[in-house]
Each structure stands twice: as structure tokens, then as C-alpha cells.
Amino acid sequence: MNVRSGAPGGSTRIEMRGVSKAFGSHGNASPVAALANLDLRVPEGSFVSVVGPSGCGKTTILRLVDGLLAADAGEVRVSGAPPRPGPQVGFVFQGFRLIPWATVEANVDFALTSLRLDKAERAERVSRYLATVGLSRFAKAYPGTLSGGMKQRVALARALATDPEILLMDEPFASLDAQTRELMQTELMKLWEQRRQTVLFVTHSVDEAILLSDRIVLMSPRPGRVIEEIEVGLPHPRWQYDVRATPRFTELRTRLWSAIRELVLNDPSSDFHNPSGRPTA
Amino acid sequence: MIAIYRTLFLFALIGLWWIVSLNVGANLIPTPVATLQAAGQLIADGRLAVALGDSLITFVGGYGLAALVAVPLGLVMGMFLPVGKTLEVYVYALAATPRVAFIPLIIVFLGLGFEAKIFIVFLGAVMPIIVNTYAGVLAVDQELIEMARSVRASQFQIFRRILLPGSVPFIIAGLRIGATIGLINTIVAELYTAVRGLGGLLAIYGNTFRMAEYFVIVIVLAIIGVIVSECLRQVEGRLARWKAID
Numbered sequence: 069m070n071v072r073s074g075a076p077g078g079s080t081r082i083e084m085r086g087v088s089k090a091f092g093s094h095g096n097a098s099p100v101a102a103l104a105n106l107d108l109r110v111p112e113g114s115f116v117s118v119v120g121p122s123g124c125g126k127t128t129i130l131r132l133v134d135g136l137l138a139a140d141a142g143e144v145r146v147s148g149a150p151p152r153p154g155p156q157v158g159f160v161f162q163g164f165r166l167i168p169w170a171t172v173e174a175n176v177d178f179a180l181t182s183l184r185l186d187k188a189e190r191a192e193r194v195s196r197y198l199a200t201v202g203l204s205r206f207a208k209a210y211p212g213t214l215s216g217g218m219k220q221r222v223a224l225a226r227a228l229a230t231d232p233e234i235l236l237m238d239e240p241f242a243s244l245d246a247q248t249r250e251l252m253q254t255e256l257m258k259l260w261e262q263r264r265q266t267v268l269f270v271t272h273s274v275d276e277a278i279l280l281s282d283r284i285v286l287m288s289p290r291p292g293r294v295i296e297e298i299e300v301g302l303p304h305p306r307w308q309y310d311v312r313a314t315p316r317f318t319e320l321r322t323r324l325w326s327a328i329r330e331l332v333l334n335d336p337s338s339d340f341h342n343p344s345g346r347p348t349a
Numbered sequence: 350m351i352a353i354y355r356t357l358f359l360f361a362l363i364g365l366w367w368i369v370s371l372n373v374g375a376n377l378i379p380t381p382v383a384t385l386q387a388a389g390q391l392i393a394d395g396r397l398a399v400a401l402g403d404s405l406i407t408f409v410g411g412y413g414l415a416a417l418v419a420v421p422l423g424l425v426m427g428m429f430l431p432v433g434k435t436l437e438v439y440v441y442a443l444a445a446t447p448r449v450a451f452i453p454l455i456i457v458f459l460g461l462g463f464e465a466k467i468f469i470v471f472l473g474a475v476m477p478i479i480v481n482t483y484a485g486v487l488a489v490d491q492e493l494i495e496m497a498r499s500v501r502a503s504q505f506q507i508f509r510r511i512l513l514p515g516s517v518p519f520i521i522a523g524l525r526i527g528a529t530i531g532l533i534n535t536i537v538a539e540l541y542t543a544v545r546g547l548g549g550l551l552a553i554y555g556n557t558f559r560m561a562e563y564f565v566i567v568i569v570l571a572i573i574g575v576i577v578s579e580c581l582r583q584v585e586g587r588l589a590r591w592k593a594i595d
């Protein structure tokens with residue numbers, strides 16, 4: 069076991085500096101500020117989680133990093149260059165985004181379209197990554213016939229299939245039941261331990277963030293900004309011991325929850341707005 | 350099971366027809382037996398086959414041409430929004446104009462022959478196919494397109510794998526409406542231009558009160574409608590196999 073924080077070499081893979089993004093500025097409605105003056109740094113080979121309430125701009129961050137969206141102000145750099153969508157970045161979308169009329173294998177194969185691989189190589193990759201997520205038997209099935217957990221694994225296989233240096237994952241396990249979720253978390257830890265991609269991971273779950281990441285970024289909404297960054301500092305690999313039983317886990321959990329509680333109670337647009345902190349009714 | 354119900358309903362309809370024909374009088378509504386005899390006569394002397402052939406050429410020519418023009422045009426309008434936004438006003442305007450209004454003009458330019466007939470069918474069928482194909486492309490899930498951009502799929506790949514299959518249900522719906530209008534316009538064309546085909550027979554028998562023969566033609570038209578619609582259903586079933594969840 070090695071205690072790591074940050075990454076070997078420590079070079080920066082993803083960097084956002086003073087990034088702002090508003091939506092709807094083209095229409096007549098007043099624009100929604102999704103992100104305001106956001107700074108974020110993800111070191112090479114590290115696992116960073118973004119936690120924050122709904123609508124605080126988590127998905128927007130991932131879309132900016134993938135180059136699917138352009139920032140209004142500030143700078144986004146991926147591997148030292150402006151971001152550009154492509155096979156070097158794997159994106160697991162919130163809500164899977166599988167092609168409903170394509171089979172499971174065709175869905176995974178679709179990620180390979182921009183790589184100049186020959187047919188045999190492509191087929192080999194597809195079957196290798198379907199095996200990785202345990203779905204070889206369902207290669208010919210259509211997404212509509214799969215359970216939520218299986219769809220999730222197809223989406224993961226598709227993101228892994230190009231063997232990307234960077235993985236962007238948007239609440240990938242949110243719709244899974246507790247058991248499947250735990251299995252998938254372990255699976256992801258093992259995959260990451262082997263390959264050490266740079267991972268930017270979005271989740272609503274504080275426990276999941278602590279379990280998986282090197283660093284946790286806590287965000288606040290309206291407009292989206294970073295309010296706290298926490299180094300996890302638990303040794304890897306974490307499937308080899310009971311992370312939840314460590315004092316560090318409890319400490320982090322308490323700290324994150326109190327930060328989130330404060331955030332929600334002080335947010336005037338939240339349903340739970342209550343700055344005095346006294347119980348209402 | 351549905352097939353049995355359908356057959357039973359058909360018998361019920363024929364029964365009703367029979368009762369009505371006996372009460373109204375054979376001059377207005379022929380009995381099923383008289384109609385069957387007339388059908389035998391029309392088939393035996395070959396008049397039905399000739400008329401059916403004429404009408405099918407008009408219909409298939411006009412409708413086929415409409416599909417060939419409308420599907421690509423609708424796709425282009427949906428994929429290149431400046432094109433779509435420019436043309437949609439004209440498409441909607443033309444779709445709302447009764448096409449019968451153009452018939453005198455068409456006769457002036459194209460005469461009374463097959464060209465004019467095919468063009469009348471074309472004009473009727475083309476609009477719903479364009480409108481539906483266009484709507485289909487616009488309705489394709491934007492999140493899927495973003496996913497495709499994320500893996501750096503080419504424009505062609507996005508078209509081939511996402512846009513085209515995504516708009517198939519709309520295209521088929523357009524083709525169905527187009528087929529119905531095309532069939533109606535086939536008959537309209539045969540009534541307004543050189544009187545031929547099934548529409549021609551309809552005019553002749555209608556004007557001379559030969560109701561048994563008239564009914565035969567009406568039934569043949571209904572059968573054509575069913576066949577065309579059933580063919581399109583088959584095509585749709587084939588293209589939408591992924592929807593079949595057993």
C-alpha cells in the first residue's frame with residue numbers, strides 16, 4: 069500500500085482557470101450562470117470527484133473539459149492544449165446515452181469510429197471491453213432489453229474502449245441499486261489501479277466520493293463555483309481493506325456533510341433555506 | 350385472434366350491406382351478390398385489369414417520385430438548418446393549399462396524359478413526406494448527437510448511425526400519409542384529365558348508375574389502400590426490430 073495524494077510526476081492533466089459559462093444568452097430570456105470564475109486542477113493520473121447539489125454545473129464542467137462546449141470566459145486546458153472531443157477522452161454520460169437501435173456491441177464499437185483500426189482489431193477491442201464489464205453474453209442484445217445496471221456497464225465499456233488517458237464520468241452509478249453500485253465501484257477501482265487514467269468523476273454521494281477519489285471538490289450552485297477542496301489521503305488500493313471502517317473516512321464524511329448542510333441552509337433558492345439554523349416548525 | 354375478429358367484422362359489414370341493399374333498392378345500392386357478379390364480369394372481359402394497370406402506373410410513378418424527392422429533401426432541411434428554415438415556410442404554404450387548385454395549370458403545361466396524372470399524384474404525396482422527414486430529423490435526441498461528437502464521429506457517421514435511423518419512424522409516418530393522399534390524387538387525376546383507370550371507370554359507372562360495377566371499383570380501391578398500408582407496416586417492422594421487446 070502506498071499513500072498518494074496528487075500523482076506521480078505531478079503534472080497537470082486538466083486545468084480550468086477563471087472559467088465562466090452562462091446558458092441562454094442568445095435568446096431573450098435572461099441567461100443562467102452555470103459556472104462563474106471556476107478554478108479546477110486535475111493532476112495526471114489522479115482521481116478527482118466533484119460533489120455538489122443539482123444544477124451547480126457539474127455536467128457543464130465535464131462538457132467543457134471534453135470540448136463539447138466552449139467557455140464564455142477563462143481558460144480550459146487538457147494535456148496543455150485547448151480541449152477537443154476525441155478518443156483520448158472517455159465520457160460516461162449521465163443517463164447512459166446508448167444508441168437504442170444499435171446492439172450492445174455496435175454501441176461499444178461506435179466509440180472506435182475515429183480510430184483507424186481494421187475490422188479484426190475493432191472486433192477484438194469490443195469483445196475485450198464487453199468481457200471487462202461482464203457483458204459478453206449480451207453483445208447482440210439491444211439496450212432496450214437491458215437492466216439499468218447493464219446499460220451502465222455498456223456505457224462504461226464504450227468509454228473505456230478507446231483506452232483513453234482521461235475518463236470523465238457523470239454520476240455513473242446514480243441509478244444503480246446498492247449492491248450493483250458497490251460491485252461497480254470496486255470494478256472501477258481495479259480498472260483505475262491497472263491503468264491509472266486521469267479521472268474526473270461527478271457524484272451526489274459523499275461516501276462514493278471518499279471511497280474512490282484522491283481529492284474531492286465541493287461545489288455550490290447559482291452560480292456554480294468551488295467552495296472547498298479536500299485531499300482524501302487514504303491509501304490505495306482501497307478494495308483491499310474496509311475504507312468505511314477507518315477514522316479518516318468518518319472524519320471526511322462529517323466534514324463534507326457539514327459543509328453541504330451549511331451550503332443548502334444558506335442558499336436562498338433552496339427549499340431548505342434556513343440561515344438561523346434553528347429547526348423550522 | 351385479431352384476425353378472427355377482423356374476419357367476423359367483415360362478415361358483419363357484408364351482412365349490414367345486404368340488409369341495407371334489400372331495403373333501399375338495388376338501383377342505389379347493389380346487393381353483395383350482384384356486386385360479385387359484376388366483379389366476375391369486369392375481371393373476365395379484362396376491363397378491370399387494364400384500368401388497374403393504368404391507375405397503378407399513375408400511383409406508383411407519382412408516389413415513387415415523391416418519395417425519391419421528399420425523403421432526401423426533408424433530411425437536408427433537417428440537417429442544414431438554414432436550408433430548413435428557408436424552405437419550411439414554402440413547404441407549409443404549399444401543403445396547406447388544396448392541390449386541386451393546381452390541376453388546370455398542370456393540364457395547360459403537361460396535357461391530359463400520364464405526365465399530368467403522375468404530377469398530380471406527386472404533388473399530393475410529396476408534402477407530407479417532406480414535412481414528416483424534416484420533423485423527424487429535428488426530433489432526433491440531441492444528447493445522442495453530442496455523444497457522437499464526443500467520440501469524434503464524422504458527419505457521415507452521425508448521419509448514418511444517429512440521424513437517419515432516429516428519423517425512420519417519422520419518415521414512415523410521412524410515407525403512409527403520402528400514400529393515402531397519392532391514392533386519392535390518382536383518382537382525382539383520372540377524373541379531371543383524360544378519363545382512364547379506376548377513376549375513369551368510377552366516372553363512367555357513376556354517371557350511368559351502374560351501381561354494381563361502381564361498387565366493385567370502390568372495393569378494389571379499398572383493397573389497394575390496405576395493401577399499400579400493410580407493405581409500409583412491414584417495412585417499418587423490419588427497420589424497428591430493436592423496439593421489439595419480448
Ligand SMILES: Nc1ncnc2c1ncn2[C@@H]1O[C@H](COP(=O)(O)OP(=O)(O)OP(=O)(O)O)[C@@H](O)[C@H]1O
Nearest residue numbers: 091092100101102121122123124125126127128129
Ligand atoms: N443546454 C442548456 N441550456 C440552458 N441551461 C442549461 C443547459 N445546460 C445546463 N443548463 C443550466 O446550467 C446549470 C448547470 O447545469 P448542469 O447540468 O451542469 O448541472 P449539474 O450540476 O450537472 O446538475 P445535476 O446534478 O442535476 O446533473 C443549471 O442551472 C442548468 O439549468
Ligand SMILES: [Mg+2]
Nearest residue numbers: 126127162238
Ligand atoms: Mg449533471
